[in-house]
Amino acid sequence: MSDLALEHLTKIYPGSETPAVEGVSLNVESGSLTALLGPSACGKSTILKMIAGLLTPTSGDIRFAGSSVLKQPPQSRDAVMVFQDHLLFPYLTVGENVGFGLKMRVQAKAKINRAVGEILELVQLSGLEQRKPSELSGGQQQRVALARALILRPRILLLDEPFSNLDESLRLEMQTLLKSLHAEMKTTMLFVTHDQEEAITLADKIALLLSGRLRQYDIPQNLYNHPKDREVAQFFGARNFISGRVEAGKFDCPLGQIVLPENAPADGRLLTIRPENIVIGSNASSDNSFPATIASKKFLGSQTRLELDATGQELTVLLSPNIAESLQAGTEIIIQLPRQSLWVLP
């Protein structure tokens, strides 16, 4: 069942010519963890604020479980937002911060205190009720912010780059926590991130936004391996694009005839293969094998990048450094493009 539906959602800020969000339609399934992924200023935070009711869309509709919420003010929408800066209220204690939403709903103090204790235990901050937010570490502050939203048991939890201000190890810790909270509470979660790694690790489904438009909405594997077009592919790090055309399950291009996987689109003008999927030094007689010359070699740490020239076609390969050790610029090699790693773009 779809919990949250966006229909042709558009937002044009006053005084701006170009829409920040343009015609975005999206169905978020109940209990799913969905990522809104995109570079900065692609409109992803704007979408979140419209869902939370903090911004009014220029056109389009937002539905929770089928009914439009556009007329509801933020406080009566069953969606709670967690911001990038934890935005804890500095003059309230941790306990008061977490209980804030329940207090706004005028609940009994004893009931609030009990709920605060429970949720703090869930985010592993038991016993810190009396602290001030300024006495907590960055990770703890973000946990309090999460607890403050989760205590309301919202239908939808909206997270706006919740971990981007934390350092690497803390971010991984928080991602694990979020994943386990999601598993435990089964809240529908929609989170915004510019970090594709974070989106891929956390999300059940990713909605990729580029300049205000929804480009692809799919499971992470498909965005990675079966991108819809060149821009989506490039966003996920694809470097190799070979022009040509599809003919009877094969891709006809200057390199020769390349055998495609069965599920590849039947019409397309670009062949793509991820840099890490190209195989070096295989038997020249196997399928999709071509001679190439190494144009340059660059050590990148965990990987080594080779720029190849395959009969005029430039290709980029990423290899593990110990395999690349014996290869030098100028060497002639045989490369293989494994069939299952190929994909065709329009």
Place this chain on the structure above:
Amino acid sequence: MKTRFQGLSGLSWLSLALLISWLILPLIPLALWSVSRSWFFPDILPSSYSLRAWSYVFSTTSEVLPALGQTALIALGATCISVIIGVPAGRALGLYQFRGKAVIEILILAPMIVPGIAVALGLHVVFLKLGLAGSAIGVMIVHLIPTLPYMVLVMSGVFSNYNPAAEAQARSLGASPLQAFYYVTLPAILPGLMIGSLFTFLVSWSQYILTLLIGGGRVVTLPLLLFNFASAGRNDITGAISMIYILPGVLLLLVAARYLTGRNGNLEGMHRI
């Protein structure tokens, strides 16, 4: 206390001593005058003492107590109006960029640059037509000319350090606009609001020319009374009224000092939310 003063250098001590003598010394003759019966040049101290000035001040025949009430009421009213106008105006100036912002800032500062008496002379005609001249309400409104710039400037400073996303967060957590203001905005701006209000109150409290012009002698406040007795040569009564007159200033500044120093944590918090 000891540790607090140990850090003061010689220069700090000097400036502290100067500040105290500058504030306190002029008050000593006034206090002495208020309890003197006869004090003639070149005596250092009065030759005889009496409380007759004080008993006059508190008697029902003198205008002092009604004037005290009138002054307080006008200052409170001017402060309230300044808050109601100054908080939204300061928010707009502190948080947002918009066309004509520089012009508005200059216009707000204008009463501090243009002599108030010039404005008041022009306004007097308008107030006469509106029937506001000679009324406490009219005086209250004209006091806004010097008070409002203080309030707006203080509040725009407060709001330029304020993150309105905290309100959005509160709304998303279920607060109504009013609740968000009360629980989130107000605590954040309260120290600044207090300081601005204190200044506003004191500026209104000490108005003379504007009260005289617009009040037309019918609205009697303490400064007017003080001036009357001073020019009539009644130094004893002048001294007694002065003592009453400076009281709110001293009290309010003590409260303000508490806000400025004792609750530093709160002011710092303002930058963080």
